[in-house]
Amino acid sequence: MTSSMTSSMTSSPTRPDAPLGSGDTDESATYAVALERSAVLDALIDQHAAGSDGNSTEGAARFRMLTGDRPTGPLHIGHYLASLRNRVRLQDKGVETFVVIADYQVITDRDSVGEMGANVQGLVLDYLAAGLDPDRTTIFTHSAVPALNQLMLPFLSLVTDAELRRNPTVKDELALSYGRPLSGLLLTYPVHQAADILFCHSRIVPVGRDQLPHLEQTRAIARRFNQRYAAGHSVFAEPEALLSEVPLLLGTDGTKMSKSKGNVVNLRDTADETAARVRAARTDSERRITFDPKDRPAVANLLTIAGLFLDEAPESVADRVGDGGAQALKRVVTDAVNESLAGHRARRSDLARDPAYLTSVLHEGNARANAVAERTLATVRAVMGMSY
Numbered sequence: 001m002t003s004s005m006t007s008s009m010t011s012s013p014t015r016p017d018a019p020l021g022s023g024d025t026d027e028s029a030t031y032a033v034a035l036e037r038s039a040v041l042d043a044l045i046d047q048h049a050a051g052s053d054g055n056s057t058e059g060a061a062r063f064r065m066l067t068g069d070r071p072t073g074p075l076h077i078g079h080y081l082a083s084l085r086n087r088v089r090l091q092d093k094g095v096e097t098f099v100v101i102a103d104y105q106v107i108t109d110r111d112s113v114g115e116m117g118a119n120v121q122g123l124v125l126d127y128l129a130a131g132l133d134p135d136r137t138t139i140f141t142h143s144a145v146p147a148l149n150q151l152m153l154p155f156l157s158l159v160t161d162a163e164l165r166r167n168p169t170v171k172d173e174l175a176l177s178y179g180r181p182l183s184g185l186l187l188t189y190p191v192h193q194a195a196d197i198l199f200c201h202s203r204i205v206p207v208g209r210d211q212l213p214h215l216e217q218t219r220a221i222a223r224r225f226n227q228r229y230a231a232g233h234s235v236f237a238e239p240e241a242l243l244s245e246v247p248l249l250l251g252t253d254g255t256k257m258s259k260s261k262g263n264v265v266n267l268r269d270t271a272d273e274t275a276a277r278v279r280a281a282r283t284d285s286e287r288r289i290t291f292d293p294k295d296r297p298a299v300a301n302l303l304t305i306a307g308l309f310l311d312e313a314p315e316s317v318a319d320r321v322g323d324g325g326a327q328a329l330k331r332v333v334t335d336a337v338n339e340s341l342a343g344h345r346a347r348r349s350d351l352a353r354d355p356a357y358l359t360s361v362l363h364e365g366n367a368r369a370n371a372v373a374e375r376t377l378a379t380v381r382a383v384m385g386m387s388y
Contacts, residue, residue, distance in 0.1 A: 034212055038243040041204065049093035065090055065242075066202035068100035071119035072110075075126045076264035077337060078257040080344075081308045082246040086206055088131040090242075097137040098200050098369065099127060104142040104149070108186040109173050124358050126267050129348035134361045140369035141362065142196075147373035151195040152188065154380060158224040159191060159217070168213050194218040198236050199373045206242045215241050230383045246308065250301040252281040268348065271338045278302075278334045283326035291318045299326075302333050309336040 045063060067087060069075065075084070091097045101123050106113055120141065127139060142149065164170060167190045174182050185192075197205055197218050205215055222236035229235075250256060251263025258264070265277045282298040291314045293300040303314035306329075310317065321329045351358065381387050 030212065030216075031209055034241050035243055037240055041240050041242055045090065045093055045095060045204075063094075063204055064096040064098070064200060064202050065204040065206065066098045066100065066197045066200055066239075067206050068098075068102050068196065069123055070102045070105050071116060071123055072106055072114065073119060073259040074122050074266040074268050076257065076259065076266050077305065077341075078249045078264065079126075080130065080267055080341075081249070081305070082208065082244050083206060084126065084130045086244065087137075090204070090206075091132060091137050095204065097132070098202065099132065099137060099139045100196050100369075101139070101141045102196070104185075105189065105192065108183065108189050109177060109180075120362070121355070121358055122268065124361060125348050125351050126344075128351055128358075128361070129267075129344045134365065137365075138200075138368045138372075139361060139365040141366060144362075144366040145199075145369045145373050147370065147377040148195055148199040149192075150377055151199055151373075151380065152191055154225065154229070154384065155191050155194055155198075155221050156188060158221050158228065161187075163217070164188065164190060167217065168210065190214055190217045191221070194221045197239050198222060199376050200369070201237065201376070202239050203237060204242050205239050206244060208244050208246075208248070210248075212241060215239065225380075229380075233383075235379060235383055247304060249305065250297065252277055254282040254298045254301075265337060267341065267344060270345075271342075274337055274341075275334045278330050278337070281330065281333075283329070287325045288323050289318045289321040289325065289329050291315045299329065302329055306333045306336045309340040 048062070065087075067083065069079065069083075087097060087099065101120055103113075103116060103120065106116065124139060127137075128134070132139070164187050170182075170186060170189060173186055173189075193214055194217060197215075198221070205218075207215055219238040222238050225236055226232060226234055248256065251258060251261055252265075253261065253263040255261065255263065265274050269277065281302060283302070284296055284299060286296070286299075289299060289303070290296065291300050291303050300314065303317045306312075306317045307314040317332060321332055378387070
């Protein structure tokens with residue numbers, strides 16, 4: 001981490017062992033601070049990538065990023081717009097990138113692993129087709145990196161049951177389980193995510209606004225580990241949020257876009273499948289198309305999707321469609337998605353013909369992640385007096 005980043009990004013005022021949720025918990029204020037930090041971080045990445053700091057040896061490669069996905073099914077356009085494109089952008093700026101395929105997290109809220117092998121392969125296909133370069137980005141799976149998962153034990157000693165139960169993701173997943181008992185793995189999911197981030201000493205974590213509590217939990221674990229086990233020395237730096245500028249996208253049924261709901265356009269879909277999914281999307285009865293997220297959320301969502309693919313303001317797309325109505329709007333969306341993803345889909349198809357290459361990418365990424373995790377675990381053991 002460069003000295004300019006360290007001085008620009010302020011630390012949380014929370015004392016190391018204060019429980020999350022104590023002190024100022026105003027969500028808007030927290031988000032405003034995170035947004036300001038994110039803007040500074042993005043500017044520093046651009047500055048170092050361009051070499052404008054005058055020191056070419058301290059480029060964006062000094063930044064390290066962790067991100068990832070659960071292999072619960074195919075990636076869709078929401079993933080592409082909100083995360084995949086941004087991962088490639090940061091990789092191409094020289095940010096050292098780690099992408100975890102979180103296979104263990106599939107069973108946090110499910111009774112079986114499902115089509116795990118096919119889902120993992122599908123993720124690797126979409127990563128490579130989108131432009132992630134396995135020579136510059138480490139792609140790995142949870143289950144292949146035991147030292148990462150072993151970090152959960154000391155990290156669990158640093159959190160309380162109450163903190164975990166207050167975590168928004170834990171609460172949301174429990175609410176959607178229709179009375180299913182809370183599993184230990186789901187309860188400790190925020191700690192597992194902290195292990196993901198801290199094992200590789202990630203300083204950048206791309207997140208949406210709703211994921212900020214997860215990152216704050218990770219920051220608290222880093223602070224508490226340093227204070228409790230390392231006598232205040234910095235073994236783990238506190239990671240920073242790089243907030244996504246992509247708004248929350250709705251699915252074709254007007255609810256939150258989700259693989260489990262099937263209300264998505266998958267990256268692997270054909271042009272005809274995409275057209276069919278968009279034709280079935282919810283709109284409204286008004287003929288003139290306007291961008292009105294409050295009163296016309298379904299129409300606004302389609303305009304937003306088209307705008308993101310066309311690199312155009314949704315208001316501009318609405319003006320172009322005008323009195324064409326929902327049918328014309330859906331044609332614009334379909335064309336925008338299909339034309340933008342044509343290259344991705346062609347590359348994906350080519351890559352799928354060489355499964356041995358996909359396996360080698362994952363094996364090499366697992367090996368690199370293991371080396372990093374084992375070094376981190378060795379440091380943790382030494383700090384905790386457990387190097388026997």
